[in-house]
Amino acid sequence: MSHSFRITYQIRVAPGEELEKKLRDICVEQSVEMPLDVVPDNLVNEVVGRVASYEPIRDRVWRAKIDWPIANTGMEIAQFINILYGNISMKHGIRILDVDWSALKDLLPGPRLGISGLREKWSIPVRPLSCTALKPMGSTPEELGRLSYEFAMGGIDIIKDDHGLANQSYAFFEDRVKACVKAVDEANQQTGQKHFYFPNITGDPYQTLTRYRKAAELGADGVLLIPQICGLTTMPKLRNEIDSLPIMAHPSFSGNYIIHPNEGFTPACYYGGLWRVMGADFVIYANEDGRFSFSRNDCLLLNDYCRRPISGYAACFPTPGGGINRNKMDKWLSLYGKDTVYLIGGSLYQHPDGIRRASTELTTLLKSDPD
Amino acid sequence: MSHSFRITYQIRVAPGEELEKKLRDICVEQSVEMPLDVVPDNLVNEVVGRVASYEPIRDRVWRAKIDWPIANTGMEIAQFINILYGNISMKHGIRILDVDWSALKDLLPGPRLGISGLREKWSIPVRPLSCTALKPMGSTPEELGRLSYEFAMGGIDIIKDDHGLANQSYAFFEDRVKACVKAVDEANQQTGQKHFYFPNITGDPYQTLTRYRKAAELGADGVLLIPQICGLTTMPKLRNEIDSLPIMAHPSFSGNYIIHPNEGFTPACYYGGLWRVMGADFVIYANEDGRFSFSRNDCLLLNDYCRRPISGYAACFPTPGGGINRNKMDKWLSLYGKDTVYLIGGSLYQHPDGIRRASTELTTLLKSDPD
Numbered sequence: 001m002s003h004s005f006r007i008t009y010q011i012r013v014a015p016g017e018e019l020e021k022k023l024r025d026i027c028v029e030q031s032v033e034m035p036l037d038v039v040p041d042n043l044v045n046e047v048v049g050r051v052a053s054y055e056p057i058r059d060r061v062w063r064a065k066i067d068w069p070i071a072n073t074g075m076e077i078a079q080f081i082n083i084l085y086g087n088i089s090m091k092h093g094i095r096i097l098d099v100d101w102s103a104l105k106d107l108l109p110g111p112r113l114g115i116s117g118l119r120e121k122w123s124i125p126v127r128p129l130s131c132t133a134l135k136p137m138g139s140t141p142e143e144l145g146r147l148s149y150e151f152a153m154g155g156i157d158i159i160k161d162d163h164g165l166a167n168q169s170y171a172f173f174e175d176r177v178k179a180c181v182k183a184v185d186e187a188n189q190q191t192g193q194k195h196f197y198f199p200n201i202t203g204d205p206y207q208t209l210t211r212y213r214k215a216a217e218l219g220a221d222g223v224l225l226i227p228q229i230c231g232l233t234t235m236p237k238l239r240n241e242i243d244s245l246p247i248m249a250h251p252s253f254s255g256n257y258i259i260h261p262n263e264g265f266t267p268a269c270y271y272g273g274l275w276r277v278m279g280a281d282f283v284i285y286a287n288e289d290g291r292f293s294f295s296r297n298d299c300l301l302l303n304d305y306c307r308r309p310i311s312g313y314a315a316c317f318p319t320p321g322g323g324i325n326r327n328k329m330d331k332w333l334s335l336y337g338k339d340t341v342y343l344i345g346g347s348l349y350q351h352p353d354g355i356r357r358a359s360t361e362l363t364t365l366l367k368s369d370p371d
Numbered sequence: 372m373s374h375s376f377r378i379t380y381q382i383r384v385a386p387g388e389e390l391e392k393k394l395r396d397i398c399v400e401q402s403v404e405m406p407l408d409v410v411p412d413n414l415v416n417e418v419v420g421r422v423a424s425y426e427p428i429r430d431r432v433w434r435a436k437i438d439w440p441i442a443n444t445g446m447e448i449a450q451f452i453n454i455l456y457g458n459i460s461m462k463h464g465i466r467i468l469d470v471d472w473s474a475l476k477d478l479l480p481g482p483r484l485g486i487s488g489l490r491e492k493w494s495i496p497v498r499p500l501s502c503t504a505l506k507p508m509g510s511t512p513e514e515l516g517r518l519s520y521e522f523a524m525g526g527i528d529i530i531k532d533d534h535g536l537a538n539q540s541y542a543f544f545e546d547r548v549k550a551c552v553k554a555v556d557e558a559n560q561q562t563g564q565k566h567f568y569f570p571n572i573t574g575d576p577y578q579t580l581t582r583y584r585k586a587a588e589l590g591a592d593g594v595l596l597i598p599q600i601c602g603l604t605t606m607p608k609l610r611n612e613i614d615s616l617p618i619m620a621h622p623s624f625s626g627n628y629i630i631h632p633n634e635g636f637t638p639a640c641y642y643g644g645l646w647r648v649m650g651a652d653f654v655i656y657a658n659e660d661g662r663f664s665f666s667r668n669d670c671l672l673l674n675d676y677c678r679r680p681i682s683g684y685a686a687c688f689p690t691p692g693g694g695i696n697r698n699k700m701d702k703w704l705s706l707y708g709k710d711t712v713y714l715i716g717g718s719l720y721q722h723p724d725g726i727r728r729a730s731t732e733l734t735t736l737l738k739s740d741p742d
Binding site: 025029030031032033034035037038039042043046047071072073074076077078079081082083085086087088089090091092133135136137138139162163164166167168169170202203204205206207208209226229230231232233234236237251252253254255256257258259260263264286291292293294322345346349350 | 396400401402403404405406408409410414417418442443444445447448449450452453454456457458459460461462463504506507508509510533534535537538539540541573574575576577578579580597600601602603604605607608622623624625626627628629630631634635657662663664665693716717720721
């Protein structure tokens with residue numbers, strides 16, 4: 001099996017289960033998916049996965065590596081996902097820890113620009129970036145435009161739609177994008193700085209592609225995407241569009257893949273690995289200390305994975321949100337450092353002197369962050 | 372809130388958590404997603420979810436109903452998914468039990484044909500249907516064609532691709548479809564019966580749509596789709612195509628939404644509810660007693676949900692697989708009855724006298740099933 005890729009699993013063996021049988025079952029389930037006694041010998045050799053190694057992690061929990069023929073993917077990302085975690089998603093005790101992404105470079109494109117490409121394109125030196133969300137759902141395009149202007153005047157780098165702003169009559173997609181692009185442009189002219197607007201383009205995959213192109217046409221600087229809703233395999237398609245806009249990926253609807261310790265994926269491998277190689281320039285994750293279920297250790301590992309050198313792939317910006325309070329920035333800066341986008345929503349809106357003032361305080365701090 | 376839809380949740384309250392606060396948090400998280408003290412009063416009234424009722428199920432576990440404005444969906448399915456289970460997928464202790472689908476009929480199309488429509492179109496009286504899968508991955512189009520012919524000669528109603536047959540060089544999509552359509556046509560002419568071939572069309576959403584149209588053009592009778600991989604919102608798009616083919620939905624990559632008792636969805640609501648209203652004519656589920664993690668109770672509830680009368684929606688065929696042995700058909704028939712498609716793979720291949728003989732035995736039994 002010369003052309004293969006390797007997946008690393010965490011295997012939890014239930015009472016009465018046998019590790020080696022569980023591994024053999026994975027090798028079959030994710031390939032020929034039938035009893036081996038009726039599979040022709042040549043296909044057993046060419047197509048079935050092969051256990052490369054296993055070692056204990058702790059009582060009843062193992063780390064195991066299986067090699068898969070790249071030819072089984074047919075060089076299509078959808079079928080890769082199927083091999084990675086298709087039918088085994090219905091079994092207990094199997095979690096994906098890592099994938100040898102470098103072996104899949106011809107299949108999985110990675111971020112088009114990523115951290116260094118975006119810093120160069122946007123002329124932003126090595127410093128932490130700020131991001132905020134336009135809210136709430138129900139606001140009109142005019143109100144969202146006004147908010148965009150205030151945030152930009154306060155120096156926020158990236159102003160994105162809340163992920164719940166879709167195409168509601170409150171603020172239809174095109175009306176909203178036009179209003180926010182115009183507002184950010186005005187602020188840019190007044191400040192002499194560049195601020196960036198990312199509309200949410202999530203719809204069904206066909207609407208999403210249309211909105212991606214429309215966002216570029218209307219002058220947006222990037223897009224917000226919910227991969228798990230518009231279709232995970234939509235993201236690499238957008239990333240490979242000519243003149244594509246940077247993609248910020250939002251974790252809505254994806255939590256079930258990462259919140260259980262014995263199934264799914266580690267948050268690091270899912271967001272910092274899979275979503276990065278699928279083309280995300282930014283991956284939003286739910287920060288510790290917020291409304292969600294993430295531990296500090298998970299967050300640090302995820303943050304690190306986004307920037308881990310992987311042969312052939314640009315790094316992507318880890319973008320913690322959902323638990324970033326403007327009053328605790330020192331803590332987050334020391335935890336995550338400069339190659340991170342800090343997504344701060346609610347606490348900016350709550351500043352007693354308004355969002356422009358709140359934004360100015362935040363961005364002054366980020367731009368002055370000492371080495 | 373006159374135009375609203377209702378979602379029923381199971382809420383598990385962790386030690387230190389308070390039920391009413393957890394419900395209020397859901398109402399906010401899945402709508403305005405920001406602190407209510409900075410949301411304008413009119414939007415609190417118009418946009419935020421409203422708790423309708425709650426009642427205890429058992430210690431620390433509650434059943435709660437929340438009403439949501441339909442306008443929040445913008446009449447787009449992607450945004451409906453976001454409201455249904457977007458950010459809360461990252462929280463523990465929230466599970467979807469049911470949705471008032473009838474209120475969403477203008478948004479969610481349901482099966483195009485469903486059980487009664489397919490029986491009429493295919494002239495199949497009320498009896499159990501048989502289905503099998505072409506395997507293994509690695510086979511050539513000629514080999515798959517030969518298998519199709521044998522299964523059809525044995526009387527199998529629906530012959531589908533294994534869900535791992537994508538577009539690999541082993542058997543490219545078009546070559547495979549042509550070979551299998553031709554083989555099934557030949558058998559149909561010889562038997563005077565009708566047998567149906569469903570190729571797997573799963574790719575990225577754009578490939579999937581192209582293959583859907585190509586499958587129809589090449590004479591396939593329906594398609595196999597992996598909604599969670601090609602994009603959940605791809606399915607209703609296909610269902611609404613002119614002259615669309617019946618859709619059989621496969622659960623690969625979806626297990627994490629249903630295998631944990633306190634998060635995600637019940638299998639019944641996910642497959643029999645959500646996938647049905649999204650347009651599946653058949654939903655495959657992992658049968659009890661097989662390789663997967665489903666209990667008998669889960670299977671019975673799911674099977675029932677597929678056929679439950681829901682105003683405005685056709686019923687879809689429950690299609691148990693992955694644990695249906697040809698030697699235990701009496702058990703499954705008495706459990707699931709006649710409005711079920713029995714998907715039998717491996718055990719047909721293992722019959723000592725070959726797959727045609729195995730298929731004949733099975734289909735003779737199914738066609739003779741007494742009232």
